[in-house]
């Protein structure tokens with residue numbers, strides 16, 4: 001399994017993209033930086049998108065990749081609908097507020113009802129399902145709005161757990177997963193741990209407790225990559241993450257745009 005970090009930040013600029021990961025070029029996790037990071041031919045290869053929650057920095061490019069796919073289908077060049085998986089709450093919010101025939105067309109019925117650009121597929125919590133040949137399980141995490149993390153396991157048994165945005169309290173997830181790679185977030189720096197936790201995010205200090213609990217329960221730590229970084233705090237966060245890696249004696253690093261991780 002190869003995981004590519006498309007977007008590792010919570011702001012978009014020429015130096016950074018919004019949160020988005022891509023597994024083996026076909027399965028996207030969150031869509032903050034999907035179209036801004038990929039060529040049109042690479043966008044065409046993306047078959048399915050898993051969304052953790054409906055905050056704009058995670059859903060932005062669903063509309064844009066859907067639009068391009070609709071143009072391709074409408075031109076008769078391809079006939080593959082992009083599958084978008086998330087909880088019913090997230091899909092309903094997308095329909096109500098983005099693909100609502102006002103902000104953008106309803107791509108679940110365009111260019112035609114029979115062959116649409118996008119199909120919404122609700123997922124059930126804790127219920128494993130097969131998506132593009134991967135075993136996928138959605139597990140709720142604690143954020144300011146309803147959010148799920150996804151464990152994605154390939155046919156050869158390699159697994160990633162991606163939390164999306166999350167605050168402290170990940171320990172209830174740990175019993176459900178056994179990943180070789182954990183991708184989670186470090187939105188804030190340790191100085192702001194209290195404030196960061198209150199708005200449903202993590203700092204390196206807050207993450208430390210979560211990882212200690214993981215190791216106590218599972219007897220190992222996976223490789224950890226941190227994204228959703230706030231650009232004004234990035235230099236400090238990077239130093240704090242290096243310190244955390246040393247304290248726990250484990251492989252923990254900041255993600256960056258273009259990073260590729262093989263497990």
Ligand SMILES: [Zn+2]
Pocket residue numbers: 053055143165
């Ligand atoms: Zn969020």
Ligand SMILES: [Zn+2]
Pocket residue numbers: 010019055057058165228
């Ligand atoms: Zn976010």
